[in-house]
Amino acid sequence: MTVPRLDQGQRHRPRMAFLKKIEALMMEMQNPDTGIKTQTQRVMITNIPHAVAGNDILQWILQRLQIPQEEALHLGDLFVKYGYIYPLQEPKNLTLKTDGSLYRFQTPYFWPAQKWPADDTDYAIYLAKKNIKRKGVLEEYEKEHYNMLNQKINYKWDFVIMQAKEQYKAGKERKKADRYALDCQERAYWLVNRTPPGTLDVLEYGLDRVTDPNENKKKTLDVYRREIMYYQQSIMKTRVKSSVSLGGLVKYSEQFLSNDPILSGCLPSNPWLTDDPEFWDLNAKLVEIPTRMRVERWAFNFSELIQDPKGRQNFQLFLKKEFSGENLSFWEACEDLKYGDQAKVKEKAEEIYKLFLAPGARRWINIDGTTMGITVKGLKHPHRYVLDAAQTHIYMLMKKDSYGRYLKSPVYKEMLAKAVVPQQTVKKSSPFLFGRRTLRSSPSPIILRQQEEEAKAREAATTVDITQPWHRASPAPHQPVYTGTSAPPSPASQPHGTACPSPITVALGSTEGAGPSPGPFPSGAGRPRTAAMSLGRFLRRGCWSSPVFTTMSPKCSVVSHGKVQPLGGRERRLRADTRAVSSFFQIKTDAPLESQIHPIDSEEGENNHPRARKGSVKEVICPWESPMEEGRAG
Amino acid sequence: MWGQREQHCAAGGTREHNPEPEASVEGSDPAPASRRTMAPGRVDMCRMRGAVGTCAAAQATLCKATAGHRQLVLQLGGSADSPRLREERRKRSAEARELSSGLRCALLAGLRQAPASPEERRELERLWVLFLSALELFLQDLLRAHHLCQLFSLQGDGAAPLSTGLGNRRGGGPAQPPAAPRLEEEIEQVRAMLAEMESRANIPLWTVEATQPAGMGSTAAGVGQGGPRAGPCCRVL
Numbered sequence: 001m002t003v004p005r006l007d008q009g010q011r012h013r014p015r016m017a018f019l020k021k022i023e024a025l026m027m028e029m030q031n032p033d034t035g036i037k038t039q040t041q042r043v044m045i046t047n048i049p050h051a052v053a054g055n056d057i058l059q060w061i062l063q064r065l066q067i068p069q070e071e072a073l074h075l076g077d078l079f080v081k082y083g084y085i086y087p088l089q090e091p092k093n094l095t096l097k098t099d100g101s102l103y104r105f106q107t108p109y110f111w112p113a114q115k116w117p118a119d120d121t122d123y124a125i126y127l128a129k130k131n132i133k134r135k136g137v138l139e140e141y142e143k144e145h146y147n148m149l150n151q152k153i154n155y156k157w158d159f160v161i162m163q164a165k166e167q168y169k170a171g172k173e174r175k176k177a178d179r180y181a182l183d184c185q186e187r188a189y190w191l192v193n194r195t196p197p198g199t200l201d202v203l204e205y206g207l208d209r210v211t212d213p214n215e216n217k218k219k220t221l222d223v224y225r226r227e228i229m230y231y232q233q234s235i236m237k238t239r240v241k242s243s244v245s246l247g248g249l250v251k252y253s254e255q256f257l258s259n260d261p262i263l264s265g266c267l268p269s270n271p272w273l274t275d276d277p278e279f280w281d282l283n284a285k286l287v288e289i290p291t292r293m294r295v296e297r298w299a300f301n302f303s304e305l306i307q308d309p310k311g312r313q314n315f316q317l318f319l320k321k322e323f324s325g326e327n328l329s330f331w332e333a334c335e336d337l338k339y340g341d342q343a344k345v346k347e348k349a350e351e352i353y354k355l356f357l358a359p360g361a362r363r364w365i366n367i368d369g370t371t372m373g374i375t376v377k378g379l380k381h382p383h384r385y386v387l388d389a390a391q392t393h394i395y396m397l398m399k400k401d402s403y404g405r406y407l408k409s410p411v412y413k414e415m416l417a418k419a420v421v422p423q424q425t426v427k428k429s430s431p432f433l434f435g436r437r438t439l440r441s442s443p444s445p446i447i448l449r450q451q452e453e454e455a456k457a458r459e460a461a462t463t464v465d466i467t468q469p470w471h472r473a474s475p476a477p478h479q480p481v482y483t484g485t486s487a488p489p490s491p492a493s494q495p496h497g498t499a500c501p502s503p504i505t506v507a508l509g510s511t512e513g514a515g516p517s518p519g520p521f522p523s524g525a526g527r528p529r530t531a532a533m534s535l536g537r538f539l540r541r542g543c544w545s546s547p548v549f550t551t552m553s554p555k556c557s558v559v560s561h562g563k564v565q566p567l568g569g570r571e572r573r574l575r576a577d578t579r580a581v582s583s584f585f586q587i588k589t590d591a592p593l594e595s596q597i598h599p600i601d602s603e604e605g606e607n608n609h610p611r612a613r614k615g616s617v618k619e620v621i622c623p624w625e626s627p628m629e630e631g632r633a634g
Numbered sequence: 635m636w637g638q639r640e641q642h643c644a645a646g647g648t649r650e651h652n653p654e655p656e657a658s659v660e661g662s663d664p665a666p667a668s669r670r671t672m673a674p675g676r677v678d679m680c681r682m683r684g685a686v687g688t689c690a691a692a693q694a695t696l697c698k699a700t701a702g703h704r705q706l707v708l709q710l711g712g713s714a715d716s717p718r719l720r721e722e723r724r725k726r727s728a729e730a731r732e733l734s735s736g737l738r739c740a741l742l743a744g745l746r747q748a749p750a751s752p753e754e755r756r757e758l759e760r761l762w763v764l765f766l767s768a769l770e771l772f773l774q775d776l777l778r779a780h781h782l783c784q785l786f787s788l789q790g791d792g793a794a795p796l797s798t799g800l801g802n803r804r805g806g807g808p809a810q811p812p813a814a815p816r817l818e819e820e821i822e823q824v825r826a827m828l829a830e831m832e833s834r835a836n837i838p839l840w841t842v843e844a845t846q847p848a849g850m851g852s853t854a855a856g857v858g859q860g861g862p863r864a865g866p867c868c869r870v871l
Contacts, residue, residue, distance in 0.1 A: 104799055109710065159768060166694075185708075
């Protein structure tokens, strides 16, 4: 008994309008006057009538449909492939041969039908019959099907065997010629409906459909209403002219042809052929010196640059010189949010907001008011794609603005000059050894990941960020986070503000009441807090002048951060943790009790707003944070 | 014994006298001759075994009838199609339907009474599943026959049959009334039977295991060697 499945959509076979058309032609072919002349097939000593020659079929199609030769041949071939005509001399070769090869018409029972797919039970019975007839005659793929079906419909297997026996017996009762014809018919049917491996399955139609094409819906008002809605939505879909999309494809293919390792070969050599993994080593994600082809690809378009980790690294170097490194860092952070852990989505979103988006954030990115509004609103209920609008804005900004300059910059040109062009290795010719020894496989993902992290750490160690002030006093073993020249942090960027304008000194002067003393901080832990405090106070005083502000906000490189925590009174350790920093954010394991995730509460956010707006910003508070967190800031 | 079963059968169904199953009962039932000599306590068991035996025999006969029917439907629309063929098909179909209704009653009766042993129960369940499968196949063939008869109606408004290599095409035979309504009735009858069976007995499919070996050689997983085993066996795809 077949278990009827609950209809949850996509259970219907699609329309197959071509079947009816072919059937009409088939029936016309039978006409004794205008149809095809039949011959007799001689099989050993029996004569079986109604055989037709391939050439006759072709001629008939040409004459009846008045189409060119090629089309007629193709159409005739399709007739055979769909199983309306089957070859007699080479049963497995479902093509139309235009010589004297003989074919016969298939009985209508075995015609392909839209309503009824070829049933598994029937196939099982057929295979069992074949097995009974002569043991061991099943092909390999048939044996596989047989075993698979045995497991699949095991509950009716006894029935299958019984029915196979009975059908076999029933067949034996007929006279020999008929039996032969019937066997040929059935075999042809299954060759069409369960194609052997390697043969094209013309009846395959992809997925089942949601709607039943055979359903005769009464045209009620509701049906019309739904149809109208459907068509309106279809019209609203974005469309591209095929000339345009094809043109794009051609352009892409032409541009990337030389880069394709299969079409244009790869240097030094294809590892799968020569067993030499140098190609993989040279093209590792964060290799020291990339290949020339790779660097040239970065100039094709912006997405090539940004999708290549090495390209991103190089671009970030350039951006830091232009003081817009936070853009790329923000973009990377958004990617991490989108593709990272679901459990950490809320925390990450909050951290990103605090670091990049909040007014007064340390690495504030410049996005327009509308986008900011949308983003902040969305952050009340964060999900993976909540920062999409902002990310797109920043992406377009980088693409339209920075990218052009990057390609002309010395950073890029230097990389291009440094890039290596590997020599093509000579293929070692030892054919008899090749088959024996075990070949190397491509590098394991685990090893790749370790290598990436090491490379990242190395890059972080060697680059210097001129705007990073307080790492100087940090007891960390490595010099983190400095890009460009390794100049000592400029006085202007010291939050303890020697050269800062007076409001800052005033602000800083009044920090003593605020918790740990603002003296030299060996651990560097307290300082950021006061920095935050002083920043907050500075801003509270309404000193909003942007140049000072930009120098104030230190620009940390992404990779150097060990454990970043949002501002707002929590301990923040800026110790450069150059151990394996795999993700942008790491949640501190020994977090003090107070550093909990703020509940994103819209009501409390509303309460907060007036206070937040009062003096620009109190601290870097997310609008949805609960008011009690403020008190802990000090 | 068959008549007794029919009386148990609550459904209307056909009450025709079924010569075939009785004949097979006589042949396949080993017990009747020795029944008189056995102790009264064991008569029930023998009757039970007999019930299963009759059901199994009826199932085999049903298979034969459906196989014959299928072969006739195969030739519809082909060169062997003729009124005679269609008449024969109708006869076979009637035969199969009678068999199936009788078998259904028997199985239902057997399942309703508490059978003597769990093996009996399992055997009956197995036969039930086999019967359902046979009915489904039969229904599919009937649907095809209906479709083909409409497409290749012999009245003259249908298409000309195809030259398929089979012989016996004789245009003679008595003038047949249009067969379509009768075919539709047949289909309805079988459908109703199927629906009734599916609703009457709650037999999960996975508890039935094949008793026949796969017979494919080394690659066949050890399937159903021997009789039905105890306990459910989930065959998840």
